Amino acid sequence: MRRFPFVTVDVFTASRFGGNQLAVFPDARGLSDAEMQSLAAEMNYSETTFVLPPDDPANTARVRIFHRTAEMPFAGHPNVGTGYVLAAQAANGANALRFEEIAGLVEVRIARDADGHPTGAEIDAPQPLEILETLPSAAIAACLGLSPAHVVTTTHGPVRASVGVDFVLVEIVEDAIARAAPDLTAYRRLAGTDLTAAERLSILLYSRNGNRIHARMFAPLSGTWEDPATGSANATLGALLLSFTDEDSAAFVVSQGAEMGRPSILHVTARRTAEGIRASVGGGCVPVLTGEAQL
Incomplete structure (x- = not known):
């Protein structure tokens, strides 16, 4: 043995x-x-x-x-x-x-x-930020058990991005974060389209107050109904948020997992380099x- x-x-x-x-x-x-x-x-x-x-x-x-x-x-x-x-x-x-x-x-x-x-x-993270595609707000909101009105598009709409593994990143109004829950039928419906996100429909939803972020992550199609702390997704988010500014670097403190009874704190940094925007998480x-x- x-x-x-x-x-x-x-x-x-x-x-x-x-x-x-x-x-x-x-x-x-x-x-x-x-x-x-x-x-x-x-x-x-x-x-x-x-x-x-x-x-x-x-x-x-x-x-x-x-x-x-x-x-x-x-x-x-x-x-x-x-x-x-x-x-x-x-x-x-x-x-x-x-x-x-x-x-x-x-x-x-x-x-x-x-x-x-x-x-x-x-x-x-092993790769610089890559923005892969945008996704429809209504379909992503349905996956989260929310309405399109809960999706914030001031900075960006739902977007699939990667720093080594891809996630769909979507900003949500703060008072809807706790109410969100994966809708498996909506996930399967979206995965059944020709969107390239169908292979990995892992959705990080978040709200932001300055450099403090409240996040959750659902990936039910790959067996994770909800994840209490998703370093790669939050590193991708940090890089994405920096991309919308003229700054050389940014730092964020992310709270995740409280809704599951597993509170987590992640420290994310992002920086511009000759290769593109790189991110770290610890x-x-x-x-x-x-x-x-x-x-």
Whole structure:
């Protein structure tokens, strides 16, 4: 029987049982693709990561990220949490890690307390902002169980964008955020159109007050009814919001997950570079469980 230890952590929180749950397999050598996918489905978290030796020895690891039904090219809280776990297990106290992923190279910076213990991490998204398409407000509002009048289009309408993995980003009036709920029939209806968003209809809805953002994220077609803290989506949002200004950089504090009973805080920064607008996201991590899969 083969044995594969794993660790679970809560990400984007300083309190156990808050934030977004993540399972990390720190040594996934010997696991097949099908076994990784089955383990991610069994864990039933929004994502599970599997750490492998890097293809390039100059990097720290190759990290594969699976949600309940498929592999992800990149994701936010899995990288933050995996960086935290590897830093906690390492003896050398490295503060900078580099992860090879499908979407590209992910830079990770470890946060530590005064005694040198890891407390969380910040990551750089692997790709500059790419705006992919706009979507109809009425159809997106229906997916959220809201009316088109709840959609704010002053800055932008519903838009699909990516910094490594794509999300639909839509601004909503603040008093409608708590009332939103995924309408699976509307999701399936929109996914049945010829919109290119049909493959990944993950919707981040948000309201904004200056640099403070209140967000929720629904992706029921891929098995996540609601996500308590979505680093990649909020990094994309930070980059998108900067794109509508003349500023060189921007910083945002995002609250997410309170409606699920898992309050989360994400720190997002975006900056203009020669390659385009790049984004980073970071936050705290708390260890929860250790265990072993036997296959």
